[in-house]
Amino acid sequence: MSVRALKKAVWAANQGIFRAGLVTMHSGNASGIDRARGLVAIKPSGMDYDKMRPSDMVVTDLKGKPIDSKWKPSVDLPHHLYLYNHRSDIGGVVHTHSNYATSFALLGKSIPAYLTAIADEFGGEIPCIPYIDNRDDNIGRAILKHIGKSPAILLAHHGTFAVGKTPRDALKAAVMLEDIAHTCHLALLQGDPKPLPANEVKKWFDRYHTTYGQPEKKRRK
Numbered sequence: 001m002s003v004r005a006l007k008k009a010v011w012a013a014n015q016g017i018f019r020a021g022l023v024t025m026h027s028g029n030a031s032g033i034d035r036a037r038g039l040v041a042i043k044p045s046g047m048d049y050d051k052m053r054p055s056d057m058v059v060t061d062l063k064g065k066p067i068d069s070k071w072k073p074s075v076d077l078p079h080h081l082y083l084y085n086h087r088s089d090i091g092g093v094v095h096t097h098s099n100y101a102t103s104f105a106l107l108g109k110s111i112p113a114y115l116t117a118i119a120d121e122f123g124g125e126i127p128c129i130p131y132i133d134n135r136d137d138n139i140g141r142a143i144l145k146h147i148g149k150s151p152a153i154l155l156a157h158h159g160t161f162a163v164g165k166t167p168r169d170a171l172k173a174a175v176m177l178e179d180i181a182h183t184c185h186l187a188l189l190q191g192d193p194k195p196l197p198a199n200e201v202k203k204w205f206d207r208y209h210t211t212y213g214q215p216e217k218k219r220r221k
Helices: 003-019 076-084 099-107 114-123 138-146 167-192 197-206
Strands: 029-034 039-042 058-061 065-067 093-096 151-155 159-164
Touching: 003 029, 003 039, 003 058, 003 093, 003 138, 003 167, 029 114, 029 167, 039 076, 058 076, 065 151, 076 138, 093 167, 099 151, 099 159, 099 167, 114 167, 138 151, 151 197, 159 167
Parallel strands: none
Antiparallel strands: 029 039, 029 093, 039 058, 058 065, 093 159, 151 159
């Protein structure tokens, strides 16, 4: 992947969380990695989403050393780098303060697998990390300790992180997290929903990750 292509993919993920209403002004961020080159691209610090262009994305190495940019990287870069450096399967990271998901985080509550949509995408409960400050690698370390196989996690008194094989996959997890959090919020106003049994969660997760969607197009010879 060229640096230009990496910047474009990360810019698209940042635009995605903005258009989905998961962030406002310049809060939150999305990043992506080119593992072959060891390069990470991320949103610039304090820049409004509607003013950003692909060329504005900040590129660093896996230690945070600037490679290609005229701007400072997001202050959350260390958390993203920690995840990339300790989970080789992660290719994209999204951080938001989306309203409904963050309301659960504010209460310090994980989101049980109430819905088949939760089973599909998250494979079980979406965990909430107890409050952790932003010093050093505390956030990245806590995410990896608690996230399990879920592609998203809540941070008490803070917000959300989502991960995926690509920036677009992380964007999808972040959007679905906010959508199911909204539904769960509405249900909890009316009653006491019960989580799906573990065997049902597994059935929905397995189907979603094996037969759902279209097969990848074969390359033309």
